[in-house]
Amino acid sequence: MDLREGDFEAFFEAPFAFYDEGSPYVSPMKSDLRRFYTPGESPLFPTAENFALFTAHRDGKTLGRIGAHVHPASNQTHGTNTAYFAYFDCADDAEAAAALLGAAEGWARKRGFDTIAGNFNLTAMQQIGVVTGGFDGVPYVDQLYGPPHIARLLRDNGYEAYFPMQTFEADLTGFNPDALLGPAQREILSSPDWSFAPVTRKDIPARLDEARELLNSGFADNPMFVPLTKEEFDFQAKELKWIIDPRITSVLHYQDKPAGIVLVIPDLNPFIRATRSRISWRTPWHFLVSRFTRDRALVIYLSVRSDLQGKGIMGAMLAKLLPTMRRAGYKRIGITWIWDENRGSLRQMERIGAKRLHRTHLFRKSLVPDEP
Incomplete structure (x- = not known):
């Protein structure tokens, strides 16, 4: 093993090298x-000290990869001492x-962490x-996917599953908006204050x-959340201004101040798959094709300002x-992960x-040796 x-x-x-073309897996763009x-x-x-990338090879064939990194703001915010692993394929x-897992654990132990957890990409x-x-489900952009053996390999190496989540998909073709409308929602949609x-x-x-303001306010009490600085948000959202379809993202104001957001982008996975996750001279062509054929979109997040939660705002927005x-021609919508406790x-x-x-x-493993 190399x-x-x-x-x-x-x-x-x-x-x-090891996920066949029939797999639902879609790689991030190489440039990203x-x-x-x-x-x-x-x-x-x-600095480069904040992360490491490992790959495993045998007889000239690549068999896997994993990243290891630290998120200091998360440890500081939540009082933890955890390293993350990422992109374990x-x-x-x-x-x-x-x-691979041993290499990531060794990197974390060397830096004094007592736990490693993932995938966090990033x-x-x-x-x-x-x-x-749900391995047959076709993922949307920004949704993780891996075959069944990934979880088994983690368990075989001493990792435990925790923080159960679900991703979702909704069929828009038969959606009845009246199902979301009660007195509170109707008042919001008719009031000049909104x-x-x-x-x-x-x-x-x-x-x-x-969007950043509403994210930081609306998610402040969520587990694992760390408020994003403007620099961090702008870095992650760098390409959004080119990707967003203005018809399908919604920002609601209350008395001229932001109150809620549903941040939605078209599903880019068919485009990314067509390019094999690489930029080339054919990339603009693939992007144009995707714009005229797309019928799926992804909700990146839904958020309501903390002081306005519980007033029916999200139902009115949806x-x-x-x-x-x-x-606008969209038939299905995907939703990124929701924790099982987020009622x-x-x-x-x-x-x-x-x-x-x-x-x-999520999967985690203690890096503290068991006492004899």
Whole structure:
């Protein structure tokens, strides 16, 4: 077994070596992955000491990859001492998995961490988890996917599953918006105190500033959440101004101040798959094709300002937005992970008729030796 550290090209190419073309897995764009792991460019990684990339090889064949990194703001906010693993993709090969996980654990132990957990690609506000059910579900962009053996390999190496989550998909073709409308929602939609902010190309920078404000306010009490600085949010949202379809993102104002957001983007996975996650001279063509054929979209997040929660705002926003999406040609909508204990968000999924797409968990392992 040949274990390499720091070989970005091998790290990117790894999944293409062992996930066959029929797999639902879709790799991030190579340019995005490189940007994430460029010290100094990524706010998460000021220096190369903040992360490591490992790949496993045998007889000239790549068998797996894993990243290890630290998120200091998370440990400081939540009083933990945890390192993260990321992008754990592997063939169904026990030796390769043990080598990769051992390398990530060794990196974390050397830096004094007592726990390692993942997948965090790269923080709790990005792609997280390991798929543990619903393997036939076709993932949307920004949803993780992995075959059944990934969870088994983690368990075989002493990892425990925790923090159960679900991703969702809803059929918009038969959606009845009246199912979301009660007295509170109707009052919001008819009151002059409430208004939907314009989402046009020239307005997108202002809307994205509001998106960060609403994210930090609405998610403040959520487990694992760490408020995003403007630098961090802008880095993660760098491409959103080119991706957003202004017809399908909604920002609600109350008395001219941001109150709630449903941040939605078209599903880019068909485009990314067509490009094999690489930019080439054919990329603009694939992007144009995707724009004219897309019929799926993904909710990145839904958030209501903390002082306005529990007033029916999200139901009103969805009742207004989802029929608009349908008129724009979208037939299905995906939702990123929702924790099993988030009863409010799960009720919203019931109201829009969403069905579970994938079952996911985080996995963790103690790095503290057992006492004799």
